[in-house]
């Protein structure tokens with residue numbers, strides 16, 4: 620069953636096309652990765668899907684409904700959550716509190732009653748704490764629940780961000796470079812976590828530079844170059860595609876040339 624359908628998305632900045640006419644679908648429990656050289660448009664595409672940028676062309680359909688340009692918090696209430704390439708964790712808050720924030724983010728109207736300390740708010744807070752502790756267990760951080768988040772290792776912070784996104788009980792989860800900056804052990808933990816979440820039926824859209832991770836996890840890979848989709852398909856087929864090889868080699872060759880002045 621299709622959960623997310625991206626139809627002809629496009630956007631320009633200052634007349635330069637950052638993303639142009641990109642379409643693909645994401646089904647229940649599927650892991651689709653978006654790859655491409657630096658500047659290919661991956662993050663911009665994510666930002667359009669998650670309501671941060673309003674696309675100039677195209678539509679984002681979630682469960683058959685047009686959600687194009689809907690604010691990120693409203694998208695979360697509809698079942699689409701995301702993580703960020705640069706972590707968006709509140710460093711001074713405890714690990715547990717960061718996940719509790721995730722629970723409250725998708726409850727519309729909760730803020731006022733929470734501020735007033737109404738009984739419903741107290742019940743909700745207790746439920747959020749129980750749920751947050753379960754999620755921390757799930758991502759292997761239960762022993763760190765009371766620690767200040769800023770004291771966590773980078774890999775643990777990445778898992779904390781995934782736990783917080785899961786608190787909104789998403790059906791579609793967008794992960795922006797979940798393994799960036801992680802060592803091999805941390806990457807393996809992220810890998811396992813992503814597989815588990817997908818096995819529960821969550822559809823996952825992944826932007827990731829770690830090709831081993833992408834090739835191992837993905838059911839389908841979408842390749843962008845200069846904002847356009849140049850290939851789409853099973854990981855093995857995509858990695859053999861001459862256009863994909865050329866796009867990557869082109870970038871590598873340019874970087875080498877730049878490095879040599």
Ligand SMILES: Nc1ncnc2c1ncn2[C@@H]1O[C@H](COP(=O)(O)OP(=O)(O)OP(=O)(O)O)[C@@H](O)[C@H]1O
Pocket residue numbers: 632637655656657658659660661662663664
């Ligand atoms: N807010 C913005 N204003 C102007 N240009 C932008 C903006 N966001 C992205 N761009 C441009 O759009 C293009 C695509 O950038 P984007 O960050 O989406 O690429 P990317 O594939 O995510 O790259 P990376 O792998 O380096 O993260 C680039 O040319 C970038 O400079």
